[in-house]
Amino acid sequence: MNAKNFNTDIIAGLGALGLALVFWFAREPWTPLSARWPNAILVFIFASAAFLLVRAFIRPERGPIFDEGSKLRMLIAAALLILWASLIEHLGFMVTSVLVFYGFWWYVTRAAKKVEGDTSPISLFAYLRAAVVTVLLVGSFHFIFTKYLYVPLPRGILM
Amino acid sequence: MFESVISGLMAVLGWEALLLVLIGTVVGLFVGSVPGLTATMALALLVPFTFTMDPLSAMVLLGAVYVASMYGGAFTAILINTPGTPGAIATSLDGYPMAQQGKAELAILTATVASVVGGVISVIFVLLLAAPLTEIAIRFGPAEYFWVAVLGLSLIGALSTGSLVKGLMGGAIGMLIGTVGVSPLGGESRFLFGTSELQGGVNLIVALIGIFAVPELIRLSATAMRTVSIDYSKGGEKLSHVFWITCGRPFNVIRSSVIGLIVGIIPGAGNNVAGLVAYNEAKRADRDPASFGKGNAQGVVASESSNNAAVAGSVVPLLTLGVPGSPPAAVMLGALMLHGIRPGTALFVETGTLAYGFIFSLGLAALALLIVGVIGGRIICRAVCTVPLGFLVPTIAFMTILGAYSMRNSLVDVFIMVGLGIFAYVVRYFGIHAAPIALGLILGPIAEDGFGMAMLQGTARFGPDQAALALFVNPLSWMLIALTVLTLVWPAIQNRRGRKRMTSGSVE
Structure with missing residues (x-):
């Protein structure tokens, strides 16, 4: 049985973007001591999601999804x-x-x-x-x- | 000093101490092999039972539980891809693929022998080098903690199967989950999403149970097929063969034990980090690094020898400075103080028999693992490989729910565990695996704490514009930065070497 291959870069990129947006809008006016670290992580996730989305259109990684069992x-x-x-x-x-x-x-x-x-x-x-x-x-x-x-x-x- | 060493050794060679070691090892093995039961919990529950014992017997019992619980985490890591303790995360990377290839028993026995060897080597080092090692540990400030965490995060490259970017993204997602709850420095609540129950943050063990156990559980249900097995075609595994695997490459087991010992001494880093660092070094030094993650027994050796060596490491600052290197060591500190003993440098002079006896007992507990582990390991391994799937799946589900709930007696933790598990199952198909998420969860809070504290120190010392200088002024920081850079560039160097070798081979 041939499993269908999906562009996993585009799915991972969009998923990470969605997750980062949910957390981004859940931020509150914290002091810099509390805000610096989560902000840095969110910026990194945005950047890597953007990278994956760009790669998805140039040289995407493809693979089967949910192909193990029923x-x-x-x-x-x-x-x-x-x-x-x-x-x-x-x-x-x-x-x-x-x-x-x-x-x-x-x-x-x-x-x-x-x-x-x-x-x-x-x-x-x-x-x-x-x-x-x-x-x-x-x-x-x-x-x-x-x-x-x-x-x-x-x-x-x-x- | 020599007299104290001898009297300490003699004190733990009595039948009473040996019996306590054996009891502690059995209890620890059970605790370690149940996801959600922690060494800290077991030790805290055992402390009241030690009130009537003499201080040495109490410490011998607690030490044996601590040692065995670290080892017990390997069982579930190998058999159901769920580390029983955070220290066994690296064990699952090669142990589980071994089990899938029909080498479940070999993986368990390799973990046993590696734990024994790591435990014994670390005790020897502690006896010889306790004082100078403590000197290094007390030089660790916030900047060094930050760099230790960065070094750990640089291992994501080694742990990623597939895309490095997705591995790094997994690490970042783990760190993001780690920021939920009260900020360690600012004291404000972050990412509560309107629920006060998230104030306490996401418990590390709860998250680990979720991201490792639940995906496996769903996969077993979806395939309705057993994934681990024992190949009986050649009979049972022979211990001599296992010893050869573990000790046949002495450099790996010694290096991993020393890494475990050093990381264990650093308060806060603990065996969670030790196994991962040792695994990465083993992979980097191996002639065939590509075989790691696909069932290379040397990966199990590195992880298990280092996380058991970290146990002896964590008691060094406890005994010499009164600073516990890990949560279980903190409980042992409490036990010592309950018996009227104040740890510190004077401990070795005033109650040398107790101090050295306790260290020897850790070695004895490591040796006891050989008996308890080989017998118990074979039984558990064969049970998991033969029990009907219909019972195996709900039993794992039951243990994960019970373990998650019992961490903080909270149903919210059960939902977090299930939610993270389903999330980990889904994202795995898109190339984001559990190990980098776990690494981010473990190291994120250490990095945030270290970075924030170092910046505060830097502001006071160099002014707000040059606060970041505090991260670079200590020679220990330079060493950690160099190790991080080496970890990051090593795969590229290795690739280049491999290409050169292939080119010269084809020319010849």
Whole structure:
């Protein structure tokens, strides 16, 4: 399968330009002591973004993007991480972690079977084993962190 | 002095001290291999347990945890491309490609032996040269810190895979992220984007977990294929072979250990910088620099020997001046003071047994890594390489979220970690890689502090128009500038030499 090659200079240049503009307009009237360093960095990013944009039209670097594996699975993995971070405050660390961990296990196991060409469904034993492992792993780390490392993990609905 | 050295050695050769070394090594290994758990956190938690111990036993236990946690960072760096500690960033550059080539166990064992050798070499140097090395360390002022950071940033050239401009841009983005929060000199809040939660800035460990672990996690999910493996076709890795890899090129391991020791002595620079500087020097000195970053075991040797040597280095100013060279050393300073001991030059005279015993115990902890690391390393390595992908991916995700949260008990840190991770995953496709961003994050604040302080000193000394002169007046600054220039021009020199060699070869 031939992956399409993109002009990565133009994407990196525009992305860096956008990032630098966001930070540039977030500046406030700081004293020179606070302003000098971030200003210098922003000017450098502007300059290198301009260089990349010029190079993009002369001798651009080209390469495939997001070509490793399935784009859908990539998006779902990122979404699951955001979901995990978002639910902790509401459901608590323990409940969220058990639920998302189990969901992650199901999704990745299914995907791995598909990639290996295994069409059989996930067995009931595998579901049960994963549930036990999930609860044990999350529970043991929760216990160590709250009881021995004094990290107050959010309790959420377990309050 | 000789009597104190002998009595210190004898004090740590008792069964009680040896047991403490072993316990400390196991605890440290666990702490180091979990991203987000830091040596500082582990030491701070252990200090209360040392109240009832005698001062030497307490320091032996804490020292062993510190040494082993530095080494433990290599495990995740090699197996999941996520440095367990900032000091292991350079380890991942060659360790992870080795693991992808089926040499996961070889990479882990190489890291183990290099850590042991680096630890032992540094202890020998500390025993012989503690006083003169401290003399150098106390000459470091703001200008020298600035140049150390610039030297570190010049390594971006060595760390960049692909375009140098994109590497430098990655470094600048890392430095920009490092400016979020309260300014170290002006005291004003910068780039809060309307959220007071960003006042505390972006925590280094949280950012590192994000930019290294999350992209790997997304990639594993997207491909649904294992990326690291062990090649069992030739049986397990033999330790003698690993020793040959590590010590077969003695110059690399000795040079890296000495770099680690010196960088470790400089308060504030620490093992984060040591591994990167040693890696760059190893790459520069190697006959085949192009093989670095593609699974060259000498890269792992350089990084691991130097970051473990930095541990002994950081205790030199602690013991001789009472100035801790790193955050974990600061906790150890607290532990010493809790036991009624005030570090300083008098420490070696009044309580020589304690001072030398502690230094020897660091060497013993390094040796203990050989036992704990080889056994634990093989187990962890085989577990990561054989555990089903369905469990591996959520376990990594769980550890990253738990680690990010526990840094400051903050959910904002979890969001920062996930956000930076997704950002790092995306920009990697455009040629901006994680290592230069990490370098910028680590060195940006050091450079800003050093530059600002030097300019203030320069204003007072030379007037506001010539304040920048303060950056150039000290011979140590000249040395660092020369090293920076050398680092920048060396690749060009090497290219030219290579071309000449090729031309003469074709003529013959």
